[in-house]
Amino acid sequence: MASRGTRWAVAGAATAAAIGVGRMVARRRRPHQLERVDGWYVVRRGIIVDRPMEAVIGFWTDRERLDRALAEWATLERLDENLWRCVASDPAGRGTEWRAELTVDGPGRLSWRVTEGPVAEQGRVELVSAPQDRGTEIRTEMRWRSSPVRRALGLTTGRDPEIGLRDTLRRVKSLVETG
Secondary structure (H helix, E strand, C coil), rough: CHHHHHHHHHHHHHHHHHHHHHHHHHHCCCCCCCCEECCCEEEEEEECCCCCCCCHHHHCCCHHHHHHCCCCCCCCEEECCCEEEEECCCCCCCCCEEEEEEEEEEEEEEEEEECCCCCCCEEEEEEEEEEHHCEEEEEEEEEEEHHHHHHHHHHHHHCCCHHHHHHHHHHHHHHHHHC
16 A cells, blocks of 8 residues: 555646646647737738739739638728728627728738728738749738737637738638639
C-alpha cells in the first residue's frame, strides 16, 4: 500500500499535469490577440490566388465582380475618381455609412483610408507574384481604431474587421479562380 506522502505526490503531479493541459487547450482556444501600433489595431492577411496577376487586377477593376466579393460585408458607390461611399449593415439591421478615399500607389498596389465615418480605418492591398509560379499573392494590411468594448461587440456579433477581411479574401480567391 502506498504511503500517504506518495499519494499526495501522485495527486500533486496529476493536478499539475491537468492544469498544464488545461492551459494549453485554453491557449489554443483563445482568440488571436491583434497587434496594436500607436493606438491602431493592425491585422495582416495574405492569400494565394491560382491566377496570373493580370487576372487578379482585372477582378479588382470589374465593379460587378467586386460587389459580389463584398456582398455580405458592404456595398460600394463611386462618388468621384478617388472617393467612394461604403454602406455596411450592422447587427441591428441598420446601415453604417462612411466615405473612403482609394489611392492607386503603383502597379498592383492600392491603399485606402476612411475620410468620414464612425470608425477610423486605413489599409492597403499589394499584389505580388507568388513563389514558384503558383499565381498571385494578395497581401493586405488593415488598421482601425476602436474601443475595447466596440471590439468585443464586433467579435460577439461576427462583425469583427479581422474576420471580415479573412472572409472577403477567401471569397475573392474563389471568385477569381472560378470566374
